[in-house]
Structure formats: C-alpha cells, structure tokens
Amino acid sequence: MSRLIVVSNRLPALGKGVAAGGLAVALEAALKTRGGLWLGWSGKTLDKPAKGVSLQDLGNVTYAAMDLSAEEVSGYYEGISNSVLWPLCHYRPDLLEYTRTAMDLYLSVNGRFADELLDLLRPDDVIWVHDYHLIPLAQALRERGVQNRIGYFHHIPWPAQDLFRAMPKASKLLASMLAYDVIGLQTATDARNLRAALDAARPDLEASTTPRGTRIGTYPISIDTQGFSSRARRAENLPRIRELHQRFGPREMVIGVDRLDYSKGLPERLRAIEHLLENRAALHNRVSFLQITPASRSGIEGYDRIQQEVAERAGRLNASYGTLDWVPVRYINRAFSQSLLAGLYRLSKVGLVTPLRDGMNLVAKEYVAAQDPEDPGVLVLSQFAGAAAELDGALIVNPYDVADVSNAMARALDMPMDERRTRHASMMARLEAHPVAVWSETFLRDLAG
Structure with a gap:
C-alpha cells in the first residue's frame, strides 16, 4: 500500500490526543493504517523565513513542522487565506481585502510547502492536500517535477462562479486546481459551483494548463x-x-x-x-x-x-x-x-x-x-x-x-x-x-x- 502524505495549513497538537470529530480524527486514522507523513505549519512565527522542517516520529507517522516568518503569515494566512478566500467562499465579498503583495506571499508560501515536501517524498506516495490555504500547492509540485497522485479537499463552501470572479486573478487560481487528480467538496452545490467557475474560465485555463482529467466529486465529511x-x-x-x-x-x-x-x-x-x-x-x-x-x-x-x-x-x-x-x-x-x-x-x-x-x-x-x-x-x-x-x-x-x-x-x-x-x-x-x-x-x- 502506498504511503499517505497529508498536507494542511496547521499540524495537529501532538502528544495531547486528538479531539473527537473533525479532520484530525480521520487523517490520523488513515495515516496510521497506511503509514506516512503530515506536513504543516508549526504555528510559530519567526522574524525571517527559515528553510527546513522539524521532524517527529509517532509510530509509523512522521510529523513535519514548518515555521513561517511574520511577513509570510501576514500575506499567506492573514492576507489571502483569511481576508480574501474565507470571506469570498462564505459569500461576503464586502469583506474582501486583496493586495498583490499578499497574493505573491500566498504563492510563495505554497512554493515553500512544495520545496519542503520534495525532499521527503517517495515516488509512490499519495498526496492529500487540505483546504483553501493550499489551493495552488499541486501546481507548485508539478512545476518541480512531481508526478505522484495528488488530491485536494475543500472544507469550506465553494461560492457561485460569478462571486468567485470578484477575486483578482481568479482564473490563475482556478488554473492551478487542474494540477490535482481529484478535488473533493462537501456538497453537490459546491461541486456544481466549482465546475461552473472552471467552465467560465476555460478559455484562460486552456492557454495555461495541461489537462489531467481532474475529477471533481462530493465527499461530505463526518464524525466518529x-x-x-x-x-x-x-x-x-x-x-x-x-x-x-x-x-x-x-x-x-x-x-x-x-x-x-x-x-x-x-x-x-x-x-x-x-x-x-x-x-x-x-x-x-x-x-x-x-x-x-x-x-x-x-x-x-x-x-x-x-x-x-x-x-x-x-x-x-x-x-x-x-x-x-x-x-x-x-x-x-x-x-x-x-x-x-x-x-x-x-x-x-x-x-x-x-x-x-x-x-x-x-x-x-x-x-x-x-x-x-x-x-x-x-x-x-x-x-x-x-x-x-x-x-x-x-x-x-x-x-x-x-x-x-x-x-x-x-x-x-x-x-x-x-x-x-x-x-x-x-x-x-x-x-x-x-x-x-x-x-x-x-x-x-x-x-x-
């Protein structure tokens, strides 16, 4: 069985048990079954960017923690993730605060995730990326030559396609999603909205992507x-x-x-x-x-x-x-x-x-x-x-x-x-x-x- 690689914005709290319900329960169980690695931000904020990860092995699972600089947190996390994608996906475009600097940092941090994962990856690993913080991660990995199967799960709503276009450079972000093999969403409505957004942006996408036959499906998350x-x-x-x-x-x-x-x-x-x-x-x-x-x-x-x-x-x-x-x-x-x-x-x-x-x-x-x-x-x-x-x-x-x-x-x-x-x-x-x-x-x- 192929090793599972999970990538999320934050790592779970280690050594304190896992809360019942939610993402950590499911992913911890899947990782223990297959063996694998979980890469995420440590939650630490440094003065300057620092390359490398801290590794911790618990049984057959390795946890890889990345640190981010204050500037990276400002643009990647507080900027695009929380001040653009979160309000947009929750139908609040009036709260959208977009800057090119923040988008550059969002893409740069996703590139850092890709760089760190590249050194830890094996040829037959299966990669599962989670949530809106890391939408362009698959594209960053493909640009670095990664051919592994990569899936993405979007935990929050996906908005109507006209609403998503309120974000500057929306077509660029949509194009990056076609680097995934499978994209999962919570409801049939979310899946329809994403397909509509991709269809509306298709002329731009065809000029900038190589089709992989990306599968878009509905996978409602649950609890234990x-x-x-x-x-x-x-x-x-x-x-x-x-x-x-x-x-x-x-x-x-x-x-x-x-x-x-x-x-x-x-x-x-x-x-x-x-x-x-x-x-x-x-x-x-x-x-x-x-x-x-x-x-x-x-x-x-x-x-x-x-x-x-x-x-x-x-x-x-x-x-x-x-x-x-x-x-x-x-x-x-x-x-x-x-x-x-x-x-x-x-x-x-x-x-x-x-x-x-x-x-x-x-x-x-x-x-x-x-x-x-x-x-x-x-x-x-x-x-x-x-x-x-x-x-x-x-x-x-x-x-x-x-x-x-x-x-x-x-x-x-x-x-x-x-x-x-x-x-x-x-x-x-x-x-x-x-x-x-x-x-x-x-x-x-x-x-x-």
Whole structure:
C-alpha cells in the first residue's frame, strides 16, 4: 500500500490526543493504517523565513513542522487565506481585502510547502492536500517535477462562479486546481459551483494548463459517530455535567457552539432568541440559552466587529429579560474539552446550528450523535449548512429569517417524544452509515484511481 502524505495549513497538537470529530480524527486514522507523513505549519512565527522542517516520529507517522516568518503569515494566512478566500467562499465579498503583495506571499508560501515536501517524498506516495490555504500547492509540485497522485479537499463552501470572479486573478487560481487528480467538496452545490467557475474560465485555463482529467466529486465529511456517542454517554457522569444539570433545574437548555466568526450568524441567532422571548412569555424562566463561542481570528476587522456586536446583543437581552434567578443567555468566550461539550449536547433539549454559510458544520452531527435515543433533543439547522443535505430529521430554517428560527425553537421545545425519536433515529442512521472513516476511505480510493 502506498504511503499517505497529508498536507494542511496547521499540524495537529501532538502528544495531547486528538479531539473527537473533525479532520484530525480521520487523517490520523488513515495515516496510521497506511503509514506516512503530515506536513504543516508549526504555528510559530519567526522574524525571517527559515528553510527546513522539524521532524517527529509517532509510530509509523512522521510529523513535519514548518515555521513561517511574520511577513509570510501576514500575506499567506492573514492576507489571502483569511481576508480574501474565507470571506469570498462564505459569500461576503464586502469583506474582501486583496493586495498583490499578499497574493505573491500566498504563492510563495505554497512554493515553500512544495520545496519542503520534495525532499521527503517517495515516488509512490499519495498526496492529500487540505483546504483553501493550499489551493495552488499541486501546481507548485508539478512545476518541480512531481508526478505522484495528488488530491485536494475543500472544507469550506465553494461560492457561485460569478462571486468567485470578484477575486483578482481568479482564473490563475482556478488554473492551478487542474494540477490535482481529484478535488473533493462537501456538497453537490459546491461541486456544481466549482465546475461552473472552471467552465467560465476555460478559455484562460486552456492557454495555461495541461489537462489531467481532474475529477471533481462530493465527499461530505463526518464524525466518529460511535466514538462521540460513547463519549456523550460517559460524560453524563462527569461532576461538572451533574452540577450543571442541578443548576439548570427544571429549565430546558438550548445550546449553540460556534467559533466567533461572521459566517456563523450569531447576531441573527440572538435576534431570533429575542423574538422568541418577546412573543412567548410562557417560555420565560422555562428555557435557558447557552452560547459557547471560542475566540477566532483577532486583529482582522470583520472578526473584531462581530465579537463586539455579539457581546453587546447578549448583554442587552439579559438586561431586558433577566431576573434575579434567571439569566436567559449565558455567553461564554472560551473553548471546552470534547468530553464536556458532548455532555452539554446530551443535556440540551435543542441544538441551534444556524450559520449564514458553512461547508458542513460538524457541531450539528456531534449534537445528534450525543443524544439519548430514548429522549433525544431536537436539532434546529440552517439551510445554508452543508449538513442540511444529510440531516433530514432536523428542523431546517433560514437563518436570515428571525421569525422562522424563533418558531422552530418554539416547535422544538414543545415537540412530542415520538416525533423527536423518529427524527433522531433517521439522522443517527445516516451518521452511523457514513462515519468519518468512510469519508477518508472513499476519497483515498478515488484518488488511487
């Protein structure tokens, strides 16, 4: 079996275990099965660029860490990745901040990834590149003579082709993607959007690329379903979870867990909560909302602005509706362990997952997997999350429609047991049939040709 080479922007945290769900679980399992190497940025920022990688062997997997200079981080990561590609793919071209200097650094760092990988590569290795930070990596490798099979997985949405053209030099970036053998996206819509973008740019592409017959497919990422479900059952007995259960008492908990990001629809969600409390007085002191929002990328205008707005909205809502013994919204800006989150999901009557745009959203799948099948909670899910294409038992909402989300929460809180069980069973069957291991196995099988 060919060795697997994984390349991503960041390496996973080594020696601390891998969080249940998400990219690291699937890739660690695939690497251990085949043996291989994971190349990524160490997270360290140096004064000047430094060539070379630090290698660490754990079993049959080698982790190769690259350091980046402050200038490289500014252009490659904060510039093109987070201030151009991220807002563009999440349908926010108004936040796009493009400079030629940043694009030069983005391409240069991708070239550095290629250079470092070149010294570690064997002729029969299979290379799997992950996400928008590294879109042009395959082209950089081909320019250096690499003929190995190379696949790319795009974890975030791919926007409509007219929107993608808002980025200067969009055709150049699209042309670089044809150096991959397989490109994977989360949903059929994402795949159609990419094909449309390639078709629209075809005259430019044909003049600058050599066709490889690139395959574009849909590969919805998932979670370690059984592992997360078991974690949630065990978490019921954690002292902290028992304490929270007693503190909430007879109140029903509605939970949201999101990074602090403008794509997550947090201000809209808080407006929906306010609408619910305005129009359904019977829910006062009956329900509590827990919003866990770890801080995201600081120092970038769009992120700083959303942090302030969400905090102010939560504060005003509590000031308007709170009482001496009831705080309607608990808004927490910190990360929690997967075990504690699994317990909180299981404790919650409703899971709120209402992003304005999301590639997949694994929180939705984790919430479903964490539920007690005999007394499951209800998932309220945005139609613009990739997970909506799979989780047919959720209450699907338009996150821009405050009344729609508010009504769905009220329906979820009052949903009869039989309907909750039926909806949960349908979604759980999907997650059990398509865990994260199936996602990685399917992609790698197609990449092998």
